[in-house]
Amino acid sequence: MAGKPILHYFDGRGRMENIRWLLAAAGVEFEEKFMKTREDLEKLRKDGSLMFQQVPMVEIDGMKLVQTRAILNYIAAKYNLYGKDIKERALIDMYSEGMADLNEMVLVYPYLPSSDKGGRLTQIKEKSRNRYFPAFEKVLKSHGQDYLVGNRLSKADVLLTELLYNVEELDSTVLANFPLLKALRTRVSNLPTVKKFLQPGSQRKPLENEESVEAVKKIFS
């Protein structure tokens, strides 16, 4: 039997947090090896584990996978979170790519110089309220179903739930006009696997602080 997936990253959200969420939602236990120093990163690079010299890297089923979205897609396919046919898969990917565009702004936010943070925050709020959240609210309204695609949980629902939590941490009123997104978040949060992941002490990572940002900058500087 294959062992647990091993996640190689630093001890923080960054690009790995999507992967942690998806594995957790799928009910898959995983191990983590945290890089703490630049030498830890160099070691992975030197031993040929990182195809593009970058993390996230996930050891799973005898492979060393890199590229966040490729990893997410493998997990989604393996654990039945990727629709029932290629049309559903296309929608799941289309929605997930929109989420990734917004998520990219959110995940780099803590690492920006303070002079750039105000502008970025305004951009995140504006794009959430006027572009991405209305689009997903419209999808849910159009079919009246519990999940974004095919009336069952997919990668898209899990990533959207994570994104909603993350944006709400930056702007607590952002979901005020999106009742169906709120309901989706509640529904996904109440799935037993996700509920467990949302409990304190899980492998979910906290919002970055000054100290954690400095530690990460040292690894990649």
Ligand SMILES: N[C@@H](CCC(=O)N[C@@H](CS)C(=O)NCC(=O)O)C(=O)O
């Ligand atoms: N497209 C890649 C980007 C990976 C990436 O930028 N990783 C950063 C850490 S979050 C990294 O390893 N940076 C070091 C480098 O690019 O040399 C993915 O989604 O996995």
